[in-house]
Amino acid sequence: MKPAAFDYIRADSTDEIVHLLAEYGEDARILAGGQSLMAALNMRLAQPRVLIDISRVEDLSTIRVNRGWMQLGAAVTQRAAEMVVRDESTVPLLAQALPHLGHFQTRNRGTVCGSIAHADPSAELPLCLATLGGTVELRSRRRRRRVAAEEFFRGVLTTAREADELIESVRFPLANKQTRYGFVEVSMRHGDFALVALAATVSGEEVRLGVGGVADRPWVQTLPLSTGTDLDAALEDLAWKLGAQDDQHASARYRRHLVRNLGAQLINRLRS
Amino acid sequence: MKKFPHGQHTIALKLNGMARSGQCEPRTLLSDFLRSRMGTTGVHVGCEHGVCGACTITIDGVAQRACLTLAVAADGRDVRTVEGLADNTGALSELQSAFRKHHALQCGFCTPGILMSCADFLTRVPDPDETQVREMLSGHLCRCTGYSNIVAAILDVAAGRKKDVADA
Numbered sequence: 360m361k362p363a364a365f366d367y368i369r370a371d372s373t374d375e376i377v378h379l380l381a382e383y384g385e386d387a388r389i390l391a392g393g394q395s396l397m398a399a400l401n402m403r404l405a406q407p408r409v410l411i412d413i414s415r416v417e418d419l420s421t422i423r424v425n426r427g428w429m430q431l432g433a434a435v436t437q438r439a440a441e442m443v444v445r446d447e448s449t450v451p452l453l454a455q456a457l458p459h460l461g462h463f464q465t466r467n468r469g470t471v472c473g474s475i476a477h478a479d480p481s482a483e484l485p486l487c488l489a490t491l492g493g494t495v496e497l498r499s500r501r502r503r504r505r506v507a508a509e510e511f512f513r514g515v516l517t518t519a520r521e522a523d524e525l526i527e528s529v530r531f532p533l534a535n536k537q538t539r540y541g542f543v544e545v546s547m548r549h550g551d552f553a554l555v556a557l558a559a560t561v562s563g564e565e566v567r568l569g570v571g572g573v574a575d576r577p578w579v580q581t582l583p584l585s586t587g588t589d590l591d592a593a594l595e596d597l598a599w600k601l602g603a604q605d606d607q608h609a610s611a612r613y614r615r616h617l618v619r620n621l622g623a624q625l626i627n628r629l630r631s
Numbered sequence: 632m633k634k635f636p637h638g639q640h641t642i643a644l645k646l647n648g649m650a651r652s653g654q655c656e657p658r659t660l661l662s663d664f665l666r667s668r669m670g671t672t673g674v675h676v677g678c679e680h681g682v683c684g685a686c687t688i689t690i691d692g693v694a695q696r697a698c699l700t701l702a703v704a705a706d707g708r709d710v711r712t713v714e715g716l717a718d719n720t721g722a723l724s725e726l727q728s729a730f731r732k733h734h735a736l737q738c739g740f741c742t743p744g745i746l747m748s749c750a751d752f753l754t755r756v757p758d759p760d761e762t763q764v765r766e767m768l769s770g771h772l773c774r775c776t777g778y779s780n781i782v783a784a785i786l787d788v789a790a791g792r793k794k795d796v797a798d799a
Contacts, residue, residue, distance in 0.1 A: 360679040360680070361658065361660065361663075361679075362658040362660075363658065364637045364656070364657075364658055365637065365657060365658060366634065366635065366636045366637055366657060367634075367635040367657035367658075367701065367703050367704075368632055368633070368634050368635070369632060369633045369634075369635075369703075369704075369706075370632050371632050371633075375632045379632075390701075390704075393699050393700065393701075393704075394681060394696075394699055397680075397681070397698075397699035397700070397701075398680035398681050398699060400658075401660070401679050401680055401698070401699075402680060410657070410701075412701075412703075412704055414704065438693075458766070461770075462684075462767075462769055462770030463694070463748065463752065463766070463767045463769075463770055464684060464687055464694050464695055464696060464748055464770040465681060465695075465696065465699075465770065467693045467694055467695050467751075468693075468695040468696070468699070468700070548769060549766060549769045550769045550770065
């Protein structure tokens with residue numbers, strides 16, 4: 360339970376980080392809060408040659424709320440985000456989801472962008488980003504690009520980020536007054552990874568339902584809510600479409616059950 | 632930027648109010664550095680992947696896992712461990728006294744981490760309800776005391792502080 364040897368570099372600026380990533384590529388890993396990466400290093404699931412610590416880069420520690428977006432830099436902690444979203448005009452879905460994310464002690468250190476970069480299929484932040492239609496801003500020495508969340512998550516712990524790219528920030532759309540937001544999850548203990556997590560936005564006659572913990576990435580489905588549509592049937596289709604699998608935490612059958620039943624509860628709560 | 636290639640490096644930090652320095656490798660965990668180099672063995676090591684909470688300390692006043700922190704990353708920081716709670720005469724802090732009064736520890740393995748979490752938590756949430764205390768405690772595993780007495784001790788400290796403020 361001790362990490363293998365590596366070189367550690369504490370970066371002072373974003374320019375330094377992208378130069379280091381250009382130099383070391385896949386041999387390097389970015390260390391921000393380390394709440395996923397350090398555990399992986401301790402268990403030697405990851406053995407990078409170089410660790411680039413970005414936690415002290417001031418440019419990356421900023422939260423900007425303007426022009427319809429909340430933009431969070433790569434070093435912004437989950438705790439800092441939690442403070443900002445207490446204001447309900449920002450991102451109400453995050454206000455509901457963040458308390459489920461790990462524990463007080465890990466949110467103090469863990470970063471928002473780090474969780475997005477890690478891309479655990481049952482993690483709350485990738486689910487919220489995908490459901491809200493947020494974006495990931497990537498920067499390398501070569502270029503800057505913006506990738507929609509639904510394009511970014513490619514599979515279990517797999518994203519569209521290339522080896523020389525830094526997730527410089529992520530952007531969540533700000534609350535729309537005509538939209539209602541809801542989040543619910545089931546886990547073994549409070550703060551554990553979700554067996555199933557659901558995020559939903561309801562506006563007009565439509566719901567965007569995001570499902571975490573079932574498929575290999577956060578899955579977002581738009582369902583009609585107009586009178587005469589059979590929501591239960593739509594959720595049944597969705598539950599099967601996600602390809603749930605048995606694992607040591609829960610059976611595929613139980614996960615489908617949660618998608619159907621929690622999904623219906625959540626959507627009905629938001630409609631009423 | 633500052634580079635720490637594989638090998639031994641000297642880092643300096645403030646530990647429980649005192650300037651200290653010691654040697655570590657880049658891969659040395661802060662929990663191991665504090666125990667083996669600094670002698671603060673109140674930093675208990677349980678799971679070493681951030682789940683059990685026994686190694687929780689504060690860095691710049693914020694409670695976090697020492698086992699998920701590299702010692703080199705704490706270079707220049709203000710670190711506090713359970714050894715820093717009691718004063719120089721050894722008199723227990725009010726939090727420690729409340730744990731004693733409420734029998735909030737039995738074997739004591741998880742206790743230092745819980746105390747350090749509380750030190751941060753109670754400054755940010757000075758008047759918590761039981762649900763908030765239990766939510767904070769979800770980041771700690773206790774396998775023998777049971778949580779009820781721990782919750783009672785924390786609520787007692789919060790109530791005492793509130794009374795102190797009211798009386799002042």
